[in-house]
Amino acid sequence: MLDNMLDTIFIITATIILISALLTITAHNVVHALLYLVITMLAVSLVFFILGASFAAALQIIVYAGAVMVLFIFVTMMLHQGEKSLAQERHLFHFSTSITALLLSSLLFFELIFMLFFTSADTEKSTVTAPSSAFITVKQIGVQLYGPYSLLVVISALMLLSALITAIHISKSPATIEIKTKGHNL
Amino acid sequence: MTSWLTPLIILIVLLLLGAWSIWLERRVLALWQDRLGPNRVGPFGLLQVVADMIKIFTKEDWVPPFADKVLFIISPMIVMIMTLLGFAIIPFAPNIQIAQFDHALLFLLAISSLSVYSIMLAGFSSNSKYALLGAMRTAAQMISYEVFMGLALMGVVVLADDFSLSAIVAAQADVWFICYQPLGFVLFFIAGIAEIHRAPFDLPEAETEIVAGFHTEYSSMKFGMFFIGEYLGVILISSLITTLYFGGWQGPFLPPLLWFILKTGFFVMFFILLRAAIPRPRYDQLMVFAWYILLPLSLLNLLVTGAVKLGILG
Numbered sequence: 001m002l003d004n005m006l007d008t009i010f011i012i013t014a015t016i017i018l019i020s021a022l023l024t025i026t027a028h029n030v031v032h033a034l035l036y037l038v039i040t041m042l043a044v045s046l047v048f049f050i051l052g053a054s055f056a057a058a059l060q061i062i063v064y065a066g067a068v069m070v071l072f073i074f075v076t077m078m079l080h081q082g083e084k085s086l087a088q089e090r091h092l093f094h095f096s097t098s099i100t101a102l103l104l105s106s107l108l109f110f111e112l113i114f115m116l117f118f119t120s121a122d123t124e125k126s127t128v129t130a131p132s133s134a135f136i137t138v139k140q141i142g143v144q145l146y147g148p149y150s151l152l153v154v155i156s157a158l159m160l161l162s163a164l165i166t167a168i169h170i171s172k173s174p175a176t177i178e179i180k181t182k183g184h185n186l
Numbered sequence: 187m188t189s190w191l192t193p194l195i196i197l198i199v200l201l202l203l204g205a206w207s208i209w210l211e212r213r214v215l216a217l218w219q220d221r222l223g224p225n226r227v228g229p230f231g232l233l234q235v236v237a238d239m240i241k242i243f244t245k246e247d248w249v250p251p252f253a254d255k256v257l258f259i260i261s262p263m264i265v266m267i268m269t270l271l272g273f274a275i276i277p278f279a280p281n282i283q284i285a286q287f288d289h290a291l292l293f294l295l296a297i298s299s300l301s302v303y304s305i306m307l308a309g310f311s312s313n314s315k316y317a318l319l320g321a322m323r324t325a326a327q328m329i330s331y332e333v334f335m336g337l338a339l340m341g342v343v344v345l346a347d348d349f350s351l352s353a354i355v356a357a358q359a360d361v362w363f364i365c366y367q368p369l370g371f372v373l374f375f376i377a378g379i380a381e382i383h384r385a386p387f388d389l390p391e392a393e394t395e396i397v398a399g400f401h402t403e404y405s406s407m408k409f410g411m412f413f414i415g416e417y418l419g420v421i422l423i424s425s426l427i428t429t430l431y432f433g434g435w436q437g438p439f440l441p442p443l444l445w446f447i448l449k450t451g452f453f454v455m456f457f458i459l460l461r462a463a464i465p466r467p468r469y470d471q472l473m474v475f476a477w478y479i480l481l482p483l484s485l486l487n488l489l490v491t492g493a494v495k496l497g498i499l500g
Contacts, residue, residue, distance in 0.1 A: 029254075031310055054288070054289050061296035061300065066296060070302055070325055071325075074306070077322070138289070
């Protein structure tokens, strides 16, 4: 009964992901496109939740939907010029511009279809995991992160730090930097 | 039957309280400012809210022709839905809680980070300069203050060893967390004010500079939803402070629910007092305050809490 319900929810969510991802690409209004992407993120988080990774689900919403996408929309809001940018977008979104991308992605799609339907039954069973109500705790994730994967945590921390320093350097007004270098030369 | 009755009752009570706290704020503000406030409709002006509601519902529900219609209509709904969803995890009393699950605090952070969309989209879809300026301020303010709202909460999580709110309340049976986390409490309180953009951090709607900020173009009940959403936010943050730092529903003699209401009511009044007492800072001051002072303090708080916890437990 419960598994059946989870299956239904999973199928509905997956459909939402596909539709909103498609609309992300086809929407002419940039802010609308980004909002469809937010819906995709939320739906992906629900899939994580169904699979029992509720911590990952929460982080997906907090980080992607709540912070990254907000900044995306923030920037596009500043660059948005109403009807003008809509017309520009319509002009840019033309079938001829997307032929290469369509070819490449259709290759990937056929690969996927091939893997799903023409491989043997054993691999299918092992790769496709049904949604389960198993639960992953925060402690398990913490132990994994600071045990076997601690090097990756440190590396990502260093990357973030360097990104932060770069951002501060760029955002400093050029006048102050110039004055400082002048003083240094003297 | 009770499984769906409890959420329904909580929902109705919350909506009524949200509307009624508008009256409370107007009366109490008037008291502190040496005026009378609304006192004509009903006893003590209690029915003022009803009169306002009738008025606001009969106003023309106008969507500006230059607005992005769908987003314009959706955005006031988002703020109401997100704030009301936040109440789902709060333990009002031992048996009165809508949803009890293990990552409740993370759920809350997710909800509060999603509610920023409401204001951003309202500002964007209005297609007006003042609204856009208000929306940009909101986005910057809420993202900045969210960072150490989460960091301040982690102090409580470290102490309680759990993300679930009922476990956090249970962990405060002997000593309230305010005794262990005074700095964390102050940080969370400041971040909470900024998250629900109340005075003194109400720069998104600073009427002296940008008319009414993000809801400049809104009228009728759509404006009313923003308005009630703000007061629901005040109640949400107050009840969170109660739950996380002041022992939740625990207290001697009186029934648990009454304790919860008393504590939460105290913080709601404190929010109103803040509005009456403190002027609005400048926008750049707000951001500098966040990143230069509050962020290092919240990191320090987390570091010390973790060190003490590990030191005591060995």
